[in-house]
Amino acid sequence: MITTDICIVGAGPVGLFAVFEAGLLKMRCHLVDALPQIGGQLSEIYPQKPIYDIPGYPTINAQELVDNLLKQIEPFNPGFTLGERVEKLERQEDKSFIVTTSENTQIRCKAVVIAGGLGCFEPRKPAVERLEEFEGKGVAYMVRNPELFRDKEIVLAGGGDSALDWTIFLSDVAKRVTLVHRGETFRGAPDSAEKVAHLAESGKINLILKSNITKINGNGHLNEVTIAGADNAEYNINADYLIPLFGLSPKLGPIADWSLNVEKSAIQVNTFDYSTNIEGIYAIGDINTYPGKLKLILCGFHEAALMCQSAFKYVFPDQRLSFKYTTVNGVNAF
Numbered sequence: 001m002i003t004t005d006i007c008i009v010g011a012g013p014v015g016l017f018a019v020f021e022a023g024l025l026k027m028r029c030h031l032v033d034a035l036p037q038i039g040g041q042l043s044e045i046y047p048q049k050p051i052y053d054i055p056g057y058p059t060i061n062a063q064e065l066v067d068n069l070l071k072q073i074e075p076f077n078p079g080f081t082l083g084e085r086v087e088k089l090e091r092q093e094d095k096s097f098i099v100t101t102s103e104n105t106q107i108r109c110k111a112v113v114i115a116g117g118l119g120c121f122e123p124r125k126p127a128v129e130r131l132e133e134f135e136g137k138g139v140a141y142m143v144r145n146p147e148l149f150r151d152k153e154i155v156l157a158g159g160g161d162s163a164l165d166w167t168i169f170l171s172d173v174a175k176r177v178t179l180v181h182r183g184e185t186f187r188g189a190p191d192s193a194e195k196v197a198h199l200a201e202s203g204k205i206n207l208i209l210k211s212n213i214t215k216i217n218g219n220g221h222l223n224e225v226t227i228a229g230a231d232n233a234e235y236n237i238n239a240d241y242l243i244p245l246f247g248l249s250p251k252l253g254p255i256a257d258w259s260l261n262v263e264k265s266a267i268q269v270n271t272f273d274y275s276t277n278i279e280g281i282y283a284i285g286d287i288n289t290y291p292g293k294l295k296l297i298l299c300g301f302h303e304a305a306l307m308c309q310s311a312f313k314y315v316f317p318d319q320r321l322s323f324k325y326t327t328v329n330g331v332n333a334f
């Protein structure tokens with residue numbers, strides 16, 4: 001079991017900055033995110049988009065902001081559990097919590113901070129019969145561990161950045177990669193689309209355009225995918241894995257079952273300290289709601305700072321909190 005002072009649900013920008021604010025007050029943090037990478041919406045939805053409203057940065061690319069946040073919290077050495085969804089929150093008799101993830105990782109903590117943004121991103125699934133039967137047995141919606149696909153026959157489907165990026169990456173790992181896309185052109189970065197076209201021309205991958213996956217087949221594990229082209233003629237290809245990458249849509253997920261006061265898919269908080277209706281549980285960033293709420297990164301940062309002042313008293317009830325600026329010796333002053 002992992003033990004920490006604060007378990008942060010969500011490793012988006014607001015969860016990351018909360019580690020910094022908590023670290024200044026000597027509270028240790030462990031972050032859990034359902035996505036395989038750090039950065040929340042910034043890394044998942046718009047990594048290359050410039051952001052213009054971060055104080056002190058006239059412009060900063062979304063992924064660069066995530067990288068900077070990670071650098072800023074490095075001195076506090078937070079723990080990360082990625083690719084696992086927080087499913088359960090249980091309060092213990094001593095008022096601590098045990099947080100349990102979808103993979104049964106358990107984290108014992110004194111306070112819980114929900115920085116879950118828009119909730120869990122659920123994969124958009126293609127309308128193919130028997131899809132659910134093969135989930136975890138050949139059908140995957142994310143590439144968590146590329147080694148799983150080493151020397152296997154892989155079919156990827158989709159036309160965005162994820163489909164292009166993973167096609168390029170897996171072309172060096174898998175035995176054979178086939179990319180199926182219903183369109184003729186890609187939505188992803190032109191540079192990646194060009195690389196995929198080169199890989200297809202050189203015979204390193206199979207690129208099948210203007211086509212859809214219509215059926216899947218197997219015996220206990222996927223072994224065949226049926227593809228239909230524009231003329232609706234169907235044909236089968238061997239496949240150990242099918243990876244549909246049609247994007248992710250956000251859902252509140254298990255957070256809705258934790259007896260928190262929820263209004264329109266957001267957690268109600270007290271703006272004094274961003275506490276929820278359950279003592280020891282806080283909610284910051286896009287996941288919370290209060291009169292005047294703005295879903296902006298800078299608002300989440302402010303919420304993280306105020307939340308930590310209150311969480312300190314909950315985590316260390318016997319200690320006095322003295323407010324300091326970070327200027328004296330940087331973070332080492334704390």
Ligand SMILES: Cc1cc2nc3c(=O)[nH]c(=O)nc-3n(C[C@H](O)[C@H](O)[C@H](O)COP(=O)(O)OP(=O)(O)OC[C@H]3O[C@@H](n4cnc5c(N)ncnc54)[C@H](O)[C@@H]3O)c2cc1C
Nearest residue numbers: 010012013014033034040041085086116117119285286297
């Ligand atoms: C296209 C676009 C452009 C934007 N541009 C700007 C901009 O220019 N400036 C600005 O300030 N804001 C912008 N925003 C808004 C900004 O992205 C959000 O305000 C910000 O991402 C909120 O950060 P967060 O950390 O609260 O949540 P998120 O970034 O959503 O991160 C939350 C994380 O929590 C995880 N999670 C949720 N539930 C669970 C669970 N049960 N278990 C484990 N993990 C969980 C999710 O997987 C996710 O990674 C933009 C948003 C979009 C979509």
